[in-house]
Amino acid sequence: MDTSGAPIVVGYDGSPDAGLALEWAEATSSTTGAPLRVVVVGTAMDPVVGHFREHEDELVAAWSARATVHLRRSGHANAEVEVRRGPVVPVLRAVSHGAAALVVGSRGHGLAVGSLTGSVTQHVARHASCPVVVVRPSHQPDARRIVVGIDGSGGGEAALRFACDRGSRTGEEVLAVHAYRAPAIPAGRAVLTGAMSPGPGPHTRDLASREAADRLLAAATAGVRTEMPDLELTELAVPAPADRLLVDLSAASSLVVVGSRGRDAFADLLLGSVAQRVLQAAHCPVAVVR
Known part of the structure; x- marks a missing residue:
């Protein structure tokens, strides 16, 4: 995570998950030294519906006050808290420009049109111009392991860099994971001939796939191993669907x-299917890096 003056931005709507997002961002700010910025989003509404606007103004004021009190108690009294008006996704997309990371809860309370719902976090992860961290309760709160998915793509390379940079600052272990496809076992003609089919057998093909996966991981991690020799970085290649493996880990x-x-994503997709499924089902916070 780049800390050269770029802020960590939190999308806050007063919900419990937004509170977790704020706590995660505070801890990261304390570790990295990055400035902290909290954005409360209120909808830009027509004054004709003033009674609803008044109700939402009360909510936004309460959320802003709650965030300010939380920041003061946690020692981040100098953090910026601001209210922005507009549709929540475009607003958060705008504040993501130049940020070190945009941090949001996995879902909001849904009391206002601009609140952070589960679908909104998916849209934010698709469109933000910086890494997006979606914070949910951790199944194992004292865990000290960062898992990163590696697939040989540019996105995987950026994800590894993000994970290792964080691990080097927090002292956490980084586990670089590559999920690969186990080779299919074709039906041979040995059934008819009583002889082995020509070509490599299933064990040989499986070993070749595993060796290729290990080579991919070794190549991907070589640079960060040199740059961060003190980082605890391990590699794991598993013949399994990537989303299921990452969710399990x-x-x-x-x-x-x-x-x-x-x-394997199509060029016009903004968020791959693996990232979408991990966002929906992970048992800890998820960072989506581009």
């Missing part, structure tokens, strides 16, 4: 990091 992790698009 998230249960004993502090953070899962994925690229916004994998190697």
Whole structure:
């Protein structure tokens, strides 16, 4: 995570998950030294519906006051708290420009049109111009392991860099994971001939796939190993669906990091299917990096 003056921005709507997002951002700010900025989003409404606008103004004022009190109690009294008006996704997309990370809860309370719902976090992860961290309760709160998905893509490379930079600052272990496809076992003609089919057997093909996965991981991590020799970085190649593997590993992790698009994503997709499924099902916070 770049800390050269870029702020950590939190989208806050007063919900319990937004509170978790604020706590995660505070801890990260304390560790990295990055400035902290809290944005409360209120909808831009027509004055004709003044009674509803008045109700929402009360909510926004309460959220802003709650965030300010929380920041003061946690030693971040100098953090910026601001209210912005407009549709929540475009507003958060705008404040993501130049940010070190945009941090949001996995879902909001839904009391106002601009609140952070689960679908909104998916849209924010698709469109923000910086890494997006979606914070949810951790299955194992004392976990000290960051899991990052590696697939040989540019997104995977950026995710690894994000994970290792964070691990080097927090002292957490980084587990670089590559999920690969196990080779299918074709039906041979040995059934008819009583002889082995020509070509490599299933064990040879499986070994070749595993060796290729190990080479991909070694190549991906070589640079960060040189740059961060003190980082505890391990590698794991598993023949399994990537989303299922990452979700399973998230249960004993502090953070899962994925690229916004994998190697197999279509060029016009803003968020790959693996990232979407991990966002929906992980048991700890998830960072989506582009």
